[in-house]
Amino acid sequence: xxxxxxxxxxxxxxxxxxxxxxxxxxxxxxxxxxxxxxxxxxxxxxxxxxxxxxxxxxxxxxxxxxxxxxxxxxxxxxxxxxxxxxxxxxxxxxxxxxxxxxxxxxxxxxxxxxxxxxxxxxxxxxxxxxxxxxxxxxxxxxxxxxxxxxxxxxxxxxxxxxxxxxxxxxxxxxxxxxxxxxxxxxxxxxxxxxxxxxxxxxxxxxxxxxxxxxxxxxxxxxxxxxxxxxxxxxxxxxxxxxxxxxxxxxxxxxxxxxxxxxxxxxxxxxxxxxxxxxxxxxxxxxxxxxxxxxxxx
Amino acid sequence: xxxxxxxxxxxxxxxxxxxxxxxxxxxxxxxxxxxxxxxxxxxxxxxxxxxxxxxxxxxxxxxxxxxxxxxxxxxxxxxxxxxxxxxxxxxxxxxxxxxxxxxxxxxxxxxxxxxxxxxxxxxxxxxxxxxxxxxxxxxxxxxxxxxxxxxxxxxxxxxxxxxxxxxxxxxxxxxxxxxxxxxxxxxxxxxxxxxxxxxxxxxxxxxxxxxxxxxxxxxxxxxxxxxxxxxxxxxxxxxxxxxxxxxxxxxxxxxxxxxxxxxxxxxxxxxxxxxxxxxxxxxxxxxxxxxxxxxxxxxxxxxxxxxxxxxxxxxxxxxxxxxxxxxx
Numbered sequence: 001x002x003x004x005x006x007x008x009x010x011x012x013x014x015x016x017x018x019x020x021x022x023x024x025x026x027x028x029x030x031x032x033x034x035x036x037x038x039x040x041x042x043x044x045x046x047x048x049x050x051x052x053x054x055x056x057x058x059x060x061x062x063x064x065x066x067x068x069x070x071x072x073x074x075x076x077x078x079x080x081x082x083x084x085x086x087x088x089x090x091x092x093x094x095x096x097x098x099x100x101x102x103x104x105x106x107x108x109x110x111x112x113x114x115x116x117x118x119x120x121x122x123x124x125x126x127x128x129x130x131x132x133x134x135x136x137x138x139x140x141x142x143x144x145x146x147x148x149x150x151x152x153x154x155x156x157x158x159x160x161x162x163x164x165x166x167x168x169x170x171x172x173x174x175x176x177x178x179x180x181x182x183x184x185x186x187x188x189x190x191x192x193x194x195x196x197x198x199x200x201x202x203x204x205x206x207x208x209x210x211x212x213x214x215x216x217x218x219x220x221x222x223x224x225x226x227x228x229x230x231x232x233x234x235x236x237x238x239x240x241x242x243x244x245x246x247x248x249x250x251x252x253x254x255x256x257x258x259x260x261x262x263x264x265x266x267x268x269x270x271x272x273x274x275x276x277x278x279x280x281x282x283x284x285x286x287x288x289x290x291x292x293x294x295x296x297x
Numbered sequence: 298x299x300x301x302x303x304x305x306x307x308x309x310x311x312x313x314x315x316x317x318x319x320x321x322x323x324x325x326x327x328x329x330x331x332x333x334x335x336x337x338x339x340x341x342x343x344x345x346x347x348x349x350x351x352x353x354x355x356x357x358x359x360x361x362x363x364x365x366x367x368x369x370x371x372x373x374x375x376x377x378x379x380x381x382x383x384x385x386x387x388x389x390x391x392x393x394x395x396x397x398x399x400x401x402x403x404x405x406x407x408x409x410x411x412x413x414x415x416x417x418x419x420x421x422x423x424x425x426x427x428x429x430x431x432x433x434x435x436x437x438x439x440x441x442x443x444x445x446x447x448x449x450x451x452x453x454x455x456x457x458x459x460x461x462x463x464x465x466x467x468x469x470x471x472x473x474x475x476x477x478x479x480x481x482x483x484x485x486x487x488x489x490x491x492x493x494x495x496x497x498x499x500x501x502x503x504x505x506x507x508x509x510x511x512x513x514x515x516x517x518x519x520x521x522x523x524x525x526x527x528x529x530x531x532x533x534x535x536x537x538x539x540x541x542x543x544x545x546x547x548x549x550x551x552x553x554x555x556x557x558x559x560x561x562x563x564x565x566x567x568x569x570x571x572x573x574x575x576x577x578x579x580x581x582x583x584x585x586x587x588x589x590x591x592x593x594x595x596x597x598x599x600x601x602x603x604x605x606x607x608x609x610x611x612x613x614x615x616x617x618x619x620x621x622x623x624x625x
Contacts, residue, residue, distance in 0.1 A: 014432055021427055025441045028501070031456050032444065034466060051469040101350035109336075110343035116351060123358055125614040129562045129583045130607040133590035133599040134365035135357065137373060171353030195335075201342035230449040232565050237591050248451045251569075261459055268452045279447045283440050286447070290506060291513035 030056065035272070039066055039265035046261055066266035073263065076270065078243060079250040083271075086165045086246055087228040093170045094224050095217055101171075102179025103205045107191060117180070123173045129233070136237050139164055160241045169228065175220045178292070182216035183209055219289040222282070229275060247271040362607075369601040375594040388601035399602065401577040402585040405492060409499075409581065410560040417500045417507060417556050418549075424504065425511035426537075439512070443505040450502060454569035457498040461485050485571055488578035495566050495579060503559065507552050514548030515541070547621065554617040558610055582606045 033056050038046045040062045049055045070076055104110070105117050139158040146153045158164040186209060194204050210217075232248045239245055248271070254264045279286055369389070372382045392399045428439045445453065460466040461484040468481030484494040522540045531539065564583040567573060573580035573588070580588075583606060590599010 017427065017430055017432060021435075021438045024424065024427070025438060028442050028445060028505070031453075031460065031501075032448065034460070035452075035456050047464065050464070050466055051473070055466060097349045097353065100346040104343040104347035108339050108343035108346070110340040110347075113343065113347075116347060119359070120354070123354065123362075125558075125610065126358065126362060126607070127558060127562050127610055129564060129586075130603045130610065131358065131361040131365055133586060133596060133603050134368055135361040136591055137368065137375060137596045137600075138361050138364055140375065167353070168357035171350045171357070173354060173358070176350055201339065202346070205346065226447060230451065232449075232451050232568075233587070236568075237587075248449060251451060251455065264455060264459070268455055272448055272452050275447050275449070276444070279444070280440070283443075287439065287443070287509060290443075290509045293510075 032272075035265050036269050038262065039269040040064070041262060042066075043260060043262045046265075066262040067270070069260070069263050070266045070270070074250055074253045074267075075242065076247075076250070076267065079245055079247045080271070080274075082162075082244060083229060083246040083248075086162065086231070087225060089162075089166045090169045090228040091221055091224050093166070094172055094175060095220060097170055098172055098175035098220065099179045099210065099213075099217070100205065101176045102181075102183055103209055105176065106180035106184040107188060107209070108201065120173045120176050124177065132233060132237065135168065139168070139238065159238050160244060162244065164238045165231070165235060165244075165246065168234075169224075169231075172224060174293075175224060178220055178223075179213075179216055182213055186212055215288070218285050219292050222286055222289040223293060225278075226275070365600045365603055365607075368597050369604045371597045373597040373600070375591070375596055377594075384597070388598045389605075391598065392602060392605065398573075398577050398580055398585055402573075402580040402582050405577075405579060406561055406563065406581045406583075409492060409496060409563055410557055412496050413499060413560045414553060414556050416496075417504050417560075418552050420500060421504045421507035421552065422511050422545075424508040425515055426541075428508070429512055429515045439509070442508055445502045446505045448502070450565045451569055453498060453502045454566045457494075458485065458570045461494055486575055488575045491571055491575060491579045495563075495570065499560075499563070499566060503556075507556060510552050510555075511545070511548060514545050518544045550617060550620050554613060557613055561606065561609060561613075582609075 037056055037058050040058055041049065042061055042065065045060050046055075049060070054060070101120075105113060105120070141156060142158050144155050144158055144161075144163075146155050190208050191204050194208055199207070230248060231246060235246050235249045236252075239249060251264075251267065254260070254267065370383055370385060372379065372384050372387075424442055428435050428442070462468075463481075463483040463486075467484065471479055471481040482490055484490050518541065522544070523536055526536045526540050562583050563581045564587065567579055567581055567584045568587075571579045573584055582602065586599050586602035586606065589595050590602065
C-alpha cells in the first residue's frame with residue numbers, strides 16, 4: 001500500500017513528459033514535413049491544402065514533377081557536385097593539415113610552439129563575418145598560376161574558382177585545438193618506444209597517434225562538414241560563375257521572377273536530404289561531437 | 298605589415314633552429330651530439346608538420362584581420378580607378394554620424410540578441426532537462442530536436458519565408474486556432490513584426506545545438522548530489538535551484554557567450570528573407586557591412602563596420618574570460 005502513491009505520481013509525471021515531448025517534436029518537425037510534402041504537389045494544391053491537415057500529408061495530386069522541373073530550370077546536378085567537391089576537399093585536407101599541426105603542438109618541442117599555440121587559441125574568437133569583407137579584397141589580389149595553351153601563366157585574383165571556396169577554410173583554429181587536446185591524452189611513452197625502434201616523427205604521427213584518435217577525427221570531420229556544405233555568405237561574394245556555384249547559392253535562381261514554390265520546395269528538399277541522411281546514420285557521433293565542442297567552457 | 302609577421306613565422310625552415318650548446322668535451326661528446334641531433338630533428342619535424350596550418354592561418358585569418366583593420370582607414374574599393382588613400386577616421390565618422398542605416402542596424406542587432414539570448418538559452422535548458430529524464434525513447438527526441446540544426450539556415454529561411462506569407466501556413470494556423478478572430482499579418486512585410494518573425498525561426502533552428510551543450514553539462518553533475526537533496530526532502534524545484542543550477546555555471550557561461558556571438562552575427566536570414574527591409578527594420582551590423590562593403594564595393598567602409606562588430610565580439614569574449622577566471 002505504501003508504494004502505490006509515489007508510483008502513481010511517477011506514472012502521471014511520465015505521461016506529462018511524453019505529452020510535452022511529443023508536442024515539441026511536432027513543433028520541430030512540422031516545417032520540414034511541410035517542405036517534403038509540398039515538394040510533391042503542384043503549386044495550386046500547395047496553396048489550397050495550406051489551411052488544414054492536408055498541408056502535412058502527401059495526398060491528392062502527388063508526383064515528382066517539381067523535381068523534374070528543377071532539373072530543367074537549373075543545373076542542380078552541377079551544383080550538388082560543386083558542393084560535394086568543396087565539402088570533401090575542406091574536410092579531407094582539413095583533417096590532414098589540422099591533425100598534423102595538433103600533433104606538432106601537443107607532442108613535439110620546438111621553438112615558437114608556445115607562440116603558435118597562443119595565436120591559434122586567440123584566433124578562436126574571430127567570427128568569419130568580421131573578416132569576410134577584407135578577405136574578398138585580399139583574395140582578389142592574390143597571385144595564381146594558370147596553365148594556358150601549354151604554358152604556365154601568372155594571374156592576379158582568386159575569384160570564381162574552386163580554390164577560393166576551399167583553401168581559406170582548410171586550416172581551422174578550432175580543429176587544431178581539438179586535435180592537440182585529444183593527442184595530449186595519448187601517453188608519450190608510445191613515442192619514446194617508437195623512437196628507440198628508429199621511427200621518425202611523421203611515422204609516429206601516422207602509425208601510432210592517428211590510428212588511436214578515431215573519435216577526434218570523427219568530431220572534427222562532423223564539425224567541419226556541416227558549415228562546409230552550408231556555406232552561403234562566402235560563395236555569394238566570390239563565385240559568380242554558374243558552373244562553380246555550390247547548392248546554397250544556386251537558390252538565387254528561383255527568386256528572379258515569380259517564385260514557383262513547388263519547385264523551390266523540391267530544390268530545398270534535394271539539398272537537405274543528403275545532410276539529413278548523413279546525420280541520421282551517424283547521429284551518435286554527431287551528438288558526441290557537439291558535446292565535445294562545448295566541453296571546454 | 299606582412300613582412301613583420303613573416304619574421305616571427307616559423308614557416309621559413311631556415312630560421313628557428315634551437316640554440317646550439319657549445320661543443321661538448323670529447324668523453325661524452327658522441328652521446329651529446331646524438332642527443333642534440335635528436336632534438337634538432339624534433340624541432341625540424343614540429344615545424345614542418347605545423348607549417349601548412351600556420352601558413353594557411355596566417356594567410357586567410359591573421360592577414361585578413363590586420364588588413365581589415367588597415368582598410369578601415371582607407372577609401373578602398375573592390376575595383377577602383379582611384380588610388381588607395383588614407384582617410385583617417387572618416388569611415389567611422391560616417392558610420393556614427395551620417396549613416397542612419399548603421400544606427401538602425403546596430404539597434405536591430407542588439408534587439409535581436411537581447412531577445413534571442415535569454416529565450417534560446419532558456420528554451421535549450423528546458424529541452425535538455427526534458428531529454429535528460431530516464432524514460433524510454435528519449436534519444437529519439439534528442440535526434441528530432443537536433444534536426445533543424447543540421448538543416449541549412451538558407452533552407453530554413455526560405456521555408457519560413459514561405460510559411461510567413463500572408464496566405465501561408467502560419468496565418469492559416471492562427472486563423473484556425475482563434476476561430477477566425479485574428480487573421481495574422483504579412484509578417485515579413487510589416488516593419489513591426491519582421492524582426493520578431495526572424496527571431497522565432499532563428500530560435501527554432503539553433504536551439505537543438507544548445508540543448509546538447511546543456512545536456513552534456515547536466516550529465517557531469519554527480520547523481521549523489523540529487524540523492525542527498527532528496528534525502529533532505531528537496532522537491533523537483535529545490536533540486537533544480539540548489540543542485541542543477543549552481544553546477545551548470547561553466548556550461549551557462551559557455552552557452553550564453555556562444556549564443557550572443559552567433560546572434561550578433563545575424564546575416565543569412567536577413568539576406569534570404571528581407572534584405573534588411575521593410576524600411577531598414579531588419580538590417581543588421583553584418584548585413585549592412587556586407588551590403589556596403591561587398592555589394593556596393595566600398596571595401597574600406599565595409600571593413601570599418603566589420604571592425605566595429607569585431608570590437609563588440611572581442612569585448613564579449615573578454616567578459617567570458619573574466620567570468621570563467623573568477624571560478625578557478
